[in-house]
Amino acid sequence: MGITSLLNLPYGIGIAIAGVELAWGLIKYYLAPTPGQRREAVEEFYGIVIGAILTAVVAYYMSIGPSIGVKIAGAMGVNATQIQLSDIPNEMNFDFNLVMGQYIANLVFAFAFSAAGAIIGATQVLKPIGALLGSTSSFLNAIMAPYNRALVATMMNTIALAALGQVMSTMYNYGIGSLSVALLLPSRTRRIGAWLASFILVFSILLPLVAGYQDTLVLNYGNELTAWLNAIEQQCANNPLAKTLLSLLSSSGFMWLQSSVALMLVCGAASPLGLIKTAASLVSTGTFNLLEGDIIIDIAMGIGFAITAWLADLIEAGARALFEVKHL
């Protein structure tokens, strides 16, 4: 990264405050009436210079946090896509939509069967068909139960990560990272500055890492889902009746119906055994990976907050040692 790109970083209000502090240091130095106060001013000025440098370093650090996170994840043997801080809310929103779509589809399937069963079953003649549909609904509910729980846990994680991403993104865009260092200089704002700096130091790396990991989990799940739909489709590739039904449904214009309901109903009915086998494979792999990922993310975030608290105290003590002016 060259000097020009360094200048393009969003230092925001932090660098302005650092500038003001530098100017204030200069003014104090030139206006100091006694040699002792002038030495104090020099000492304070050095502190301010160090603070200004640190301000720039933190802004730079925030910009490279995601790549550091991915490298750490790689060193730990974890696959994680690299996501910039500002992209985390969008990526998490995309993941949330994908997972939510599947969750709703699962519930809609089950509800549709249940409702159709209730309506058809209301007529005496078609009662067996109604019961068949009702039991299909409970079958879907049962087989998808752990999967749905894992999807809910994943959705909650994506929401939390999106919210944190939004906060971090705003912090990055407004230069709050720089501001946090600038706030370390005056003793009155040192504590809040230390907490902010600690939060930024930890989560500039941890959040992109965790969000990248979550994104990879959802991506893998999407691949599993696609593979499942393909496997189901292949099952009825040689069944002319199923193919005709599928083409009829696809010509109705509902792509969602074609890809999901039609495949499950037509190809599933043509080969229930295949449907069970492929669904079991998808649900087992997808569910367990999502569950494991959810737990890892929860633990990692908990540790992140603990380290933030620990580091905040250390930064405050360090800032006090570095910037506190000894009154002569």
Place this chain on the structure above:
Amino acid sequence: MNYANILWGSVLTGVSIFSIYITYIVIVKGRLRGMNITRELYSAVGAFTAFIIMMSIITPLLGHLPSLAKPPSGSWVFKQYDIVTAVLGIVKMVSALILFPVEEFDTYYSLSNIIDGIVGFIGGLAYLTAMVIALYKALLALFPWAPLFIAIALARPNKPGSIVLMGIGLMTLVATPLIGWLSSLFYRITMGVITALSPPCLDIKILGVAYYGPGPALVTTSQGVFMTNGTRYIPIWGCEGLQVSQVVWDWLVLNYTYTRLPPGFTIIPLYNGTLEILAHLPFPATAIENSSGVYGAWFPLRVLKYWRNGTGYMINDTVFYIRNESVLFWAWVGGVDGNCSLRINETGMVKKTLVSGPMVLPIFIPLTGSYPPSYYYGYRQMLINATAFNESCIVVFEPGSRWSGYTVLPATGPVEWALAGPLNLVTGLNSQWSNVETAFTTVGVLTAAVTLLGILLLPYLAIGTAYLGAIIVEFISPLWGVISQLLPF
């Protein structure tokens, strides 16, 4: 997962953090600021030493700790769960198809409740097992870093963040092997339960039934039993053959023949043809039967003597009239009476048998429809010689106990498997329950106790590491003084 790499990563990270921290204390605080750093330096050096000691102990130990075994497969648990629930789901569908046309709604809903119960139970168990396995995998990744968290907490012991880190570090150290043990235990239990429930195959078929003979009969097959009253279809496993082994009517074993007719059309993949059964007693008996059931049977086997104007005929299904005849009756009834000479001999002409319904928990038996009692009572199988010479005689056959099996739930193939599920679950779990209790108590109490104790003892641990640091610093300082005298700069 390469634990050696993680450990080395942890050691290097820890050394880097402590080096920066100690350097910062010495240079910034001590030299530049001229502050008194003695206590802080002692604590930092002590914590660093404690960290090195911990990692030196754990590094060689980690590879030998038996409890840190490879995590069981959580995917396998879910896969088996899905297969079992899918088959149970299809059993429900098939049952709906069979029972609703004959308006056996209560029976269907009872079976449905049983299946829902099984699914709910093994679903909870599978989810719990997978969660514990997933937690174990997550803790396993954290395990090598636990000493680092503890050492960081010890470096600044009196801060809230340090307490949390100490808690995380200790909890990870203690809970990881315990959760590992718990996950293996749950895996074994789930595997045991699912294996006990495991269906023979995933191929479920519906077989049509055509029964010709005295009814209702209880048909025993290689895939379970069913009663013939109104049963038009039975569910079977497609991967297993079906042989009829016994046909019983009113505890009497019938002679039978059966044929498997192939399906006339193959559009519906579930349909597997028709089972045609022809059954009969050795003679055409008259059943004592009313709307509530079958109460026995009898048959005039032979007219032994015949006088002039002799006659004999049936008045109703319990009364036979004779005049000027001697008739030999076979009867399977509670008793016999008549206003003429009767000679009664017990006989075993027709084989009797015990019967049995499906293996279900007793609480479900009334719900799945009634099967006949296993053993008959109040019955005698008799040969009766009734003689009425120059007189009219009424022979009255007294009914036995009721052949009360009227369920239309065919407990065959998949349904038999589903009905036996709760029993298998209970049997499987009873043997494991004490282990489950012990596991929860041990893991919960130990983890909570050690974590709380560690957090409470943190200040004292900090004093310990401070003393350790003091000894090391005081030992190194004079040594450094000597070395610095020897250095030319």
